[in-house]
Every structure is written in structure tokens, then in C-alpha cells.
Amino acid sequence: DAGVTQSPTHLIKTRGQQVTLRCSPKSGHDTVSWYQQALGQGPQFIFQYYEEEERQRGNFPDRFSGHQFPNYSSELNVNALLLGDSALYLCASSLWGLEAFFGQGTRLTVV
Amino acid sequence: QKEVEQNSGPLSVPEGAIASLNCTYSDRGSQSFFWYRQYSGKSPELIMFIYSNGDKEDGRFTAQLNKASQYVSLLIRDSQPSDSATYLCAATAGGTSYGKLTFGQGTILTVHP
Numbered sequence: 413d414a415g416v417t418q419s420p421t422h423l424i425k426t427r428g429q430q431v432t433l434r435c436s437p438k439s440g441h442d443t444v445s446w447y448q449q450a451l452g453q454g455p456q457f458i459f460q461y462y463e464e465e466e467r468q469r470g471n472f473p474d475r476f477s478g479h480q481f482p483n484y485s486s487e488l489n490v491n492a493l494l495l496g497d498s499a500l501y502l503c504a505s506s507l508w509g510l511e512a513f514f515g516q517g518t519r520l521t522v523v
Numbered sequence: 524q525k526e527v528e529q530n531s532g533p534l535s536v537p538e539g540a541i542a543s544l545n546c547t548y549s550d551r552g553s554q555s556f557f558w559y560r561q562y563s564g565k566s567p568e569l570i571m572f573i574y575s576n577g578d579k580e581d582g583r584f585t586a587q588l589n590k591a592s593q594y595v596s597l598l599i600r601d602s603q604p605s606d607s608a609t610y611l612c613a614a615t616a617g618g619t620s621y622g623k624l625t626f627g628q629g630t631i632l633t634v635h636p
Contacts, residue, residue, distance in 0.1 A: 443622060454527075454611055454626030455567065468623055502566055506622060511557065514566040 414439065416505045416515035424521045425493050433488040433518045437505030443467075444486040445512060446478060447502040455502055461486050490520075498522045526550055529612050529627035538636050542599040546612030546627055549593065553614040556588060556595045557624065561609045570597070570610075602634040 417436045425431050437444050443462045447455035457470035461480035480486045484505075490497055498521050504512035530545040546556075555574040559567035573579045573586040573595070585598040595614075599606055609631050613624040 445622065445624070447624075452628075454613075454628050455624070457623050457625065460622055470623070500566075504624070508622075510622070511569060511572050512622070512624060513569060514559075517566045 416441075416503055416513055418501075418503050418515035418518050420518060421516065422519045422521075424523060427493055427495060427522055429493050430489065430491045431493060431520060433490075433501050433503075433520075435486045435488070435503030435505075435515055437484050437486070437503075438513055441505035441507050441513075442484055443506045443508065444480055444484065445504045445506070446486070446488045447504065447514075448472075448497075449500040449502055449517075451499075458488070493522045495522050525627070526625045527612055527614050527627040529610075529630045531630075533631035533633055535633045535635060536602050538602060538604060538634055540602050540634075542602045542606065542632055542634070544597040544599075544610050544612070544630050544632065546595040546597075547593055548595070548614045548625075550614065550616055550625075551590075551593065552616045553593075553625075555615050556586070557613040557615070558584075558586060558595075558597045559611040559613065560606075561611055561629070563609075567611055599632075602632075604634050604636055607633050 445460040446458040449455040459469040464480045475491045500517045503515045506512040557572045558570045561567045573588045583600045587596045609629040612627040
């Protein structure tokens with residue numbers, strides 16, 4: 413049974429560019445949440461998707477947007493990248509928002 | 524005040540000892556609490572969760588919850604060098620915030636032989 417998978421694993425982008433990160437949830441899970449983890453910090457909640465709708469959102473600007481597809485997979489889009497967006501982006505899947513399992517993450521570097 | 528705070532580290536214990544990791548939370552609406560382990564450069568791995576007052580044991584791990592004191596802890600018995608990692612405490616509230624994890628900053632644990 414495949415767990416949560418994210419792609420790509422590493423990414424380097426230039427300031428001002430746009431990036432799309434992808435996540436496939438664990439089999440049987442219907443809820444996908446995205447987190448940003450800066451070096452030395454705990455993960456920060458970006459938003460959560462359930463039934464293809466954004467159910468709740470953390471304190472992140474509108475440059476961060478997402479989508480959930482009918483097969484429960486999800487994308488995180490970040491526009492107008494800033495140097496401060498460099499971080500590990502984590503996708504977590506769960507069933508009905510219960511215990512969440514994380515993917516391996518995408519390391520984004522903005523130069 | 525941070526919503527979830529963990530005891531400042533790093534924490535260093537000898538192999539075979541008990542490691543005690545602590546966490547406090549400020550939102551009394553928090554309902555469930557999770558402990559994750561994160562190795563350097565890797566993603567968080569769920570160790571266990573707890574939502575009722577008292578103790579919950581799983582192998583060498585025991586989670587303790589005291590909602591009156593807004594306190595959560597994780598005990599690791601017979602600590603092994605492979606337990607060396609950052610331990611993250613997270614809380615989730617009910618209602619419209621259900622499923623949103625609020626994390627502490629993490630505590631670095633080192634188990635030395």
C-alpha cells in the first residue's frame with residue numbers, strides 16, 4: 413500500500429516565478445493538507461482540501477493556492493515566489509481529518 | 524504566546540534511559556494531540572496520538588495528556604541511538620478547525636551510547 417507521495421522531491425526556482433507541487437494521498441484517505449516547514453521550525457498549516465473544496469486555511473497570502481482532484485490528489489501552487497518561500501513543503505493525508513500521515517516532502521529553494 | 528510550545532532542547536540522554544518530552548498548549552478547544560518524529564532531512568513520522576486524559580502506551584512510547592493543565596508529554600523508555608531525532612508535538616481542535624495540526628517548534632533528542 414503506497415503511502416503519501418509527493419513530487420518533485422527537490423526544486424529550484426527564481427524569485428517571481430510560479431511553482432506547482434503535487435501530492436497523492438494514502439489509499440483510502442480523502443483529506444489533504446499542506447504545510448510549510450522552515451529550517452529549524454515546526455510545520456505551519458497552509459490549507460486543507462476535502463471533497464475538492466478548500467475547507468480551512470492558515471495564515472498564508474493568496475499567492476498560495478491549491479486544488480484537489482476527484483481522485484483526492486492535490487496540488488499546491490505558489491505565485492510570485494519570494495526568497496522567504498524557500499522551505500520544505502509537506503503534504504499530509506487523512507481520513508475525515510483524523511490522524512495525518514506525511515509524504516516525503518518537496519524541498520523548494522528560491523534563488 | 525505560541526499556541527503549542529515544547530520544552531527547549533536539545534535533550535541528551537544515555538542509551539537505555541527514559542527520555543521525557545513535554546508540550547503545552549494554549550487553546551482549550553484542542554481535542555487531539557499527536558507526537559511526530561522527524562529525522563534530519565526527512566518528513567514527520569507519526570508515533571502516536573492521544574485525545575483522552577491519562578496515559579496511552581505503545582511499545583516503548585507513552586503519551587500522557589492532562590487537559591486541565593493543558594499539558595502533553597511523551598516518554599520514551601529504553602532509549603536507543605536510533606531514537607535521536609526531532610520530536611514534534613501537534614494539536615488539533617474541533618469544529619471548523621478539525622484536522623488542522625498546530626505544531627510546536629520541536630525538541631531535538633540525542634541518545635548517546
